[in-house]
Amino acid sequence: MRDQNNKGNIDVILLVQKAKKIDIGRNIARIDQETMDKLNIQTGDVIALSGKKESVGIAWPSYPQDSGLGIIRIDSRLKKNTGASIDETIQIRKVNAHPAQNIVLAPISVKIKSNPRFETFVKRKLNNYPVTLDDLILISIGISREITFKVISIRPSGVCMIKPETTLHISETALHISEHIAEDEGRGADNVKYEDVGGLHKEIKEIREIIDLPLKHPSLFNKLGITPQRGILLSGPPGCGKTLLARAVANESEAYFISINGSEIMSKFYGESEKKLRKKLRKIFVDAEKKSPSIIFIDEIDAIAPKRESITGGAERRVVAQLLTLMNGFKRRGRVIVIGLTNKLELLEAALLSPGRFDRIIEIKLPIEKSREEIFGIHTRDMPLEISVSIQELAKSTQNFSGADISAVCKEAAMSAMNRLLLEIDLDSEDIDSELLEQIEVNVNDFNQGIRKISRNIKIREKLIGKNKIKDNNNSKV
Numbered sequence: 001m002r003d004q005n006n007k008g009n010i011d012v013i014l015l016v017q018k019a020k021k022i023d024i025g026r027n028i029a030r031i032d033q034e035t036m037d038k039l040n041i042q043t044g045d046v047i048a049l050s051g052k053k054e055s056v057g058i059a060w061p062s063y064p065q066d067s068g069l070g071i072i073r074i075d076s077r078l079k080k081n082t083g084a085s086i087d088e089t090i091q092i093r094k095v096n097a098h099p100a101q102n103i104v105l106a107p108i109s110v111k112i113k114s115n116p117r118f119e120t121f122v123k124r125k126l127n128n129y130p131v132t133l134d135d136l137i138l139i140s141i142g143i144s145r146e147i148t149f150k151v152i153s154i155r156p157s158g159v160c161m162i163k164p165e166t167t168l169h170i171s172e173t174a175l176h177i178s179e180h181i182a183e184d185e186g187r188g189a190d191n192v193k194y195e196d197v198g199g200l201h202k203e204i205k206e207i208r209e210i211i212d213l214p215l216k217h218p219s220l221f222n223k224l225g226i227t228p229q230r231g232i233l234l235s236g237p238p239g240c241g242k243t244l245l246a247r248a249v250a251n252e253s254e255a256y257f258i259s260i261n262g263s264e265i266m267s268k269f270y271g272e273s274e275k276k277l278r279k280k281l282r283k284i285f286v287d288a289e290k291k292s293p294s295i296i297f298i299d300e301i302d303a304i305a306p307k308r309e310s311i312t313g314g315a316e317r318r319v320v321a322q323l324l325t326l327m328n329g330f331k332r333r334g335r336v337i338v339i340g341l342t343n344k345l346e347l348l349e350a351a352l353l354s355p356g357r358f359d360r361i362i363e364i365k366l367p368i369e370k371s372r373e374e375i376f377g378i379h380t381r382d383m384p385l386e387i388s389v390s391i392q393e394l395a396k397s398t399q400n401f402s403g404a405d406i407s408a409v410c411k412e413a414a415m416s417a418m419n420r421l422l423l424e425i426d427l428d429s430e431d432i433d434s435e436l437l438e439q440i441e442v443n444v445n446d447f448n449q450g451i452r453k454i455s456r457n458i459k460i461r462e463k464l465i466g467k468n469k470i471k472d473n474n475n476s477k478v
């Protein structure tokens with residue numbers, strides 16, 4: 001779809017899709033050749049993207065398989081800056097970016113002391129980066145650290161490009177997330193996105209189909225006379241990304257989001273009366289209905305709803321019964337979806353799995369080699385890696401590692417690189433020399449050390465799980 005105003009000033013409407021991992025943080029928008037021709041632009045040209053807000057990115061050629069599909073791939077920062085989410089449309093057009101004379105950035109949530117050297121460091125990182133007022137910009141500094149800045153002033157107005165001659169100033173006053181991402185209230189409070197989840201593509205697709213369709217297009221279901229699925233259970237071994245995935249769902253979905261944790265609730269249980277606890281549970285469901293469409297997310301659900309026969313106390317049994325009733329009751333009223341998470345499916349009350357309650361179980365397994373490669377990619381995204389480090393090799397040598405194990409390996413590797421450099425850093429000075437930081441590289445040896453260390457932990461864990469499995473098999477029928 002396009003409108004033509006005059007040559008070179010054409011709007012094209014495209015469907016937003018997520019960026020490939022390799023493109024994250026580069027401010028690029030992948031569009032196909034046909035779109036580039038329509039807009040009369042080439043790779044590297046600046047384009048304006050208008051969703052609910054307008055921002056700018058750099059046009060980059062699409063992946064061959066995307067050609068002709070009418071899609072644009074942008075990362076979450078660009079999605080945030082344009083107020084567009086996946087599967088929504090966005091309007092793009094060619095713009096002329098003027099060299100910025102002056103730009104002021106305010107850090108979000110962190111205070112930064114005025115420091116010309118740091119300003120030069122940031123400016124160098126942003127060379128040839130197009131910006132507009134109110135854009136959020138991520139700057140990675142050192143290993144695995146990112147600071148988000150907001151453009152609070154820019155001259156001339158409109159779209160500008162940061163150049164070596166630009167005067168860049170960093171404001172000493174930090175902005176607070178609550179002021180600026182206010183629309184996130186009642187949704188996931190963190191920034192996890194689908195692109196932060198490695199592997200699990202089929203699982204994400206399945207969840208999105210269950211969640212997005214009925215929440216966004218309820219009329220479709222009314223018309224077909226079917227009730228959409230209301231409960232999903234994510235089950236699988238610890239550390240494989242269940243909670244991570246749920247956090248991404250919370251951030252990427254438009255729905256109101258309520259999150260509770262089964263074991264936290266139950267650990268307070270003994271301090272509170274059973275009545276109070278049941279009331280609390282009911283209130284969560286009532287709130288969710290009021291604010292629907294919404295998602296209730298119950299992490300570690302096995303703690304609230306273990307098998308009834310394994311419970312001895314009448315009070316606990318009534319709490320399980322309450323949850324079962326709530327799952328039934330809200331069914332026909334609001335557009336509410338419940339996502340339960342557990343790594344102990346076999347301990348869960350079977351009645352919860354009957355139709356109308358959690359009628360879809362999605363298994364999240366230990367990552368296969370290809371997924372491990374992606375997870376390594378995610379956790380080393382902001383790490384300066386020595387050229388000889390091969391993510392493929394790392395994935396090959398980490399069979400049986402969970403996502404959490406891989407994340408731990410990367411942290412260990414980074415720490416090992418850091419230790420090497422610590423000797424050179426002046427620890428008494430408040431800011432770390434940015435040039436020294438730029439020299440840090442994580443090498444193969446750092447990773448191997450990490451892998452060895454985490455392997456030991458996994459062996460111990462496997463022994464423990466092995467023992468528990470034998471116990472469970474003896475005690476349970478599921």
Ligand SMILES: Nc1ncnc2c1ncn2[C@@H]1O[C@H](COP(=O)(O)OP(=O)(O)OP(=O)(O)O)[C@@H](O)[C@H]1O
Pocket residue numbers: 196197198199200236237238239240241242243244245342343375378402403404405407
């Ligand atoms: N698929 C993945 N992609 C990227 N990172 C992952 C993945 N799986 C796990 N991780 C890393 O491990 C951490 C822990 O994972 P998460 O909390 O999601 O595990 P879980 O499946 O919920 O485990 P549990 O059953 O113990 O609650 C994540 O915060 C993330 O850093």
Ligand SMILES: [Mg+2]
Pocket residue numbers: 242243244299341
């Ligand atoms: Mg979890």
